[in-house]
Amino acid sequence: MIHSRRRSDLMWLAATVAAAFLGSLIPLLSNNRFYYYDDTQAGAFGIWFEIGTKLSAGEWPLFSDSAWGAGNYAAEGQWGIWNPLILLIGWLASTSANIVVFSTILKIVFLCVLAAGTFLLARSYQAKPEWSAIAGVAVTLTGFTVYIDAASWVTGLMVFSLLPLTWFGLRRMAFNGGNPIFALIPAYVLITIGYVHGTLMLVIVFVGLLLEARLTGGRRSARRLLLAGLVCGLTAMAVYLPGLLTAPVTARSGGIENTGFLTPDLTGLFTAWVPGSLPQVTGWWGGFATVPLLYVAWFLPVLTIVDYAKVKAAGRELTALWVVGLVSLALTLAPSDLGPLRFPIRIMPYVSLAVLVALSVLVSRFRVPALSRGRIIATAATVLAGLYLAWSQFPSFRVAALYGLLAAAGIAALLFFLYVPRLRTGFRGPVVLAGGVVLISMVIAAGQHLAFTSSPLPDYRMPDTPGSYSRQLPGAEGGTFIVGDPTKLGPEIWNETLASNAWYMNAAEVQNLYSPIMFANYAEDLCISSHGWTCAAAAGKLFETDPATGKVLADLLSIDTVQLLRDPDSESNEAFNGAPPGGWHEAGRSADSVVWVRDQPRLNTGQLVWSSEGTALSLVSESSREVVLRVDRMGDAPGKAVLSRLAWPGYEADGAVVSAPLRGYLLELDIPAGSAGQSVTVRFEPPGWPLVLACIILAVGATAAWSVAELVRRRRRESRAQPVSGGGETARDAVAAG
Known part of the structure; x- marks a missing residue:
């Protein structure tokens, strides 16, 4: 019986991953660069490439003085210097032939991991396999995950993909006596990616599971969770302590305020089942999202068919689901700035996960046997209210109505399937149910990507191949500084310059790299942004004389090469059209850029x-x-x-x-x-370094020791439970014969 269920679950798991894989290909039908937007271009791939390059040279990427504001990798956190998976990705990235293909494959793999983890998590809460599969596929098609995390913010995608797998491992370890290694390894990988929102949500999962253990009387489960939490806490200390101790000089510290930037509201969340809804979310794109950013799943209104009296009676064993769902919802609706935490909409994927897993569990276990008139009315009212609010938020957009009506038709078909007894038994099986829901989800996803072909975040149109990043600034000497914003000049500019972490793939020693934390005073003095581009005034600042030393700032910064980019918004472009200062010469000029090089380069960065x-x-x-x-x-x-x-x-x-x-x-x-x-x-040495090393050693050592001890204990228990061997039978036979 147990083996049969395991075989069945494996088949469902494989089908879930296969369906998620097919769903991840849908965006590529209309945009083959869909998974290579914004921060993946400007930040992530350059980091991976630099990690791989350093590893190939026998170096560990901890710190670089020549990278200036972006060179404190331990404080940055998101370099994943303690993460073997990130180090492997870095090595593979440095050997890849096509950046877009590499990024696409990597993100699709993480989407498949997300689907698998969600399926396993739902099954651990006793959801039926078909509804677990539905949740696993649906979570990979949610609006924020697809259009933001998968398209651009890849570290967000990574940690989100690992959370359900970690959650499943923790539940299995705590409540079913599973080996802790299956929880602690994904937890370690999640934490050491260094994306703080993922670690924050893991803490919330721990809190939910501890409450779940407390309410269900599982003291042993609580003890195991506390021990696992201690190990994860040590890992988090190693990852985040250098950043915390470095925070006073960075631009990421701050108070609590609400600018309304990237903060969703309840109206937008209520329309999360409408596939074409464009919610009122202020971002870089304006006051309204240009894609269905808050979309979760078209079938959410079927929550009306759940018997909530039964849910209340059995609710204690679902405590972690309620905690994660409610806390993630609260964080999503939080002020735009909570100290160093910004953009509350980043938590939206975790709201989607909690909702979809909860739906799969509730419909599986607590669905009403018959559909009453009151529930039909409640479902219809929910659908009509959602359609109206979706239309009212963006009334000029017809796609919201079109796909909203398609979703409504799907809901009607789903209810018909579940409650009309005239259907033949063969057409009411779990495979047909899951297949139908997933098929409608795929059709809706295809429609979304026909209407919304790209992320609302920018595509800088950087080159596809690593070799295309080597020809810029061929005559650069020593430390190099780029003045201007290349993204204003169109994709042709990438033949002459680069931006952000793309410079890691070029031989020039450029200071203008991507840094989410930045060194605040340095960035302010040179008006340099987190992406590395600057205002035009930086050209004059570089050649100002520092009053304390009497030296030109470019000398103090060891800059031997300056590239100035034309500002299309400026009529004068004074520095761009002017002559270089004394001791410098013009080494090259085009319509969009000019390069100045020191007559006698000093080549003294860091000295x-x-x-x-x-x-x-x-x-x-x-x-x-x-x-x-x-x-x-x-x-x-x-x-x-x-x-x-x-x-x-x-x-x-x-x-x-x-x-x-x-x-x-x-x-x-x-x-x-x-x-x-x-x-x-x-x-x-990164601040707190001895403690960082101690935490990593203790976390890894405790994981190994606990996992081995559990394995040995289980084998001994199984050995004692085995029946006596054939020798014992012979002895009894002899006694009987005597």
Whole structure:
């Protein structure tokens, strides 16, 4: 019986993954670059490529002084430096022949993982296989997941895809005595991706499961969950502690406020079953979403056929579902800025997950046996109200009505299938039910992608192949800075320049990289955005004289090459049309860009760029994380020195003292009097580093030890439960014969 159920579940699981795979191909029918938008172009792939490049060179991607505001990988968190899956993805990305194809395959794999995890999670709550499969496929077709996370915000997709699998593993470990390794491995991978919203939702899952264990009398389950939570907490400490300790110098700290940016409302959520609804969500696209951003599933109104009196009686065992659903809904409706957490709509996928799993469980276990007139009226009222609100939010758009009516017809057909007894038994089976619901879901998804062919986030139209990123700035020398915004100039500009983390695929040592945290004072001084592009005023700023040192800022930043981009919004383009300053020459010009190169490049990124009068130092050795200087000459008074490095928290010096940074961001040293002939060693170590290492070692060690101990204990228990062997039978026979 058990083996038969397992075989059946495996077949349903395989079918769910296969259907999700087919559904993930639908966007490609109208847009073959659908999975390569915005942050995937500007951020993620460049990170993967750099990780793979460093690994191939035998380096671990921890810190880069030449990457400036984007080079503190431990504080960034989302580099996944502790994550073996991300490291593997990075290595594969650095060897890929086509960036778009690689990104597409990767995201489809995660969508399939999401479908599988959701199926397993629903089954763990005793949903029927057909409804578990429906939930597994539907969650991969939800609006925010498809049009935002899958198209662009890939780290969001990754952690969301892993959450249901982790949740399933935790339930199996806590309530069914499953080995903790099947919960802790996906939890470790989820946390070390470094996307804080995924970790936050995992905490909420733990809280829900602990309440579930408490209400169902499972003390042993609660203890196992607490131990697993401790292991996950150690992992989270290792991932997020450097970022927390670095936060005072970054642009991500802040208070609580509501600008209304990327904050959905209840009206939009009520229309989550209408496939063409364009909710009132303010974003980069304007006041209304240009795609069905809050769409969850067309069949949500069938929640009216659930007997909620029975749900109340059995509700304790579903506690985690209620907790995750309610808390994620509250966070989705939260203010736009909760300290470092921004864009509450990011939590929308977790609302969708909770709703779809809950629906699959409730309809499976608590569906009313007969459809009363009152429930028919309630369903019709829900449908009509949803259609009206979808129309009222964006009344000029007919697709909302068209696909809304299609969904309404699907709901009517589903209710007919479930409750009309005249259908032959062969047409009422679970395969037909799941197949019909999934088929309608696919048709609706195809219709959505005919009407909305792309993400509302930008497509910068960057090249498809890694080789296309090597020809820009061929004459660049040393540290390089890009002035301007290349995205204003059209895709042809990528023959001359790049943007954000795409520079990792180019030989030039460019400072303008993507950083979600940024070094605040550095970014403000040079008006550089998180994506790396700047305002036109940065050109003048680079060649201003710093009053404290008397040095030109470009010298303090070790910049040897400057590329200026034409600003199509400016009539003058003064710097672009002007001549380079003294000591520089024009190395190339086109209609959209001009390149200035220093006559005598200094090639001294990360090194000494200024010392006070009477103090002379020389370089002994230098790397990203360490500089060794020799004090050649020193006056009677203490001296100062400035290095062309951002003063990230974590720098320490032997033979000198790290002082307040120059201009609020450049690393400055105080050198004691009488230091002539001595060495000064400056090292960087992410703040809290010994504790970070201890947490990782403890988390991995505890996972391995607990998992092995559970395996040994289970084998011993199974061995004791086995019947006596044939020798025992022979002895009894002998006694009987005697």
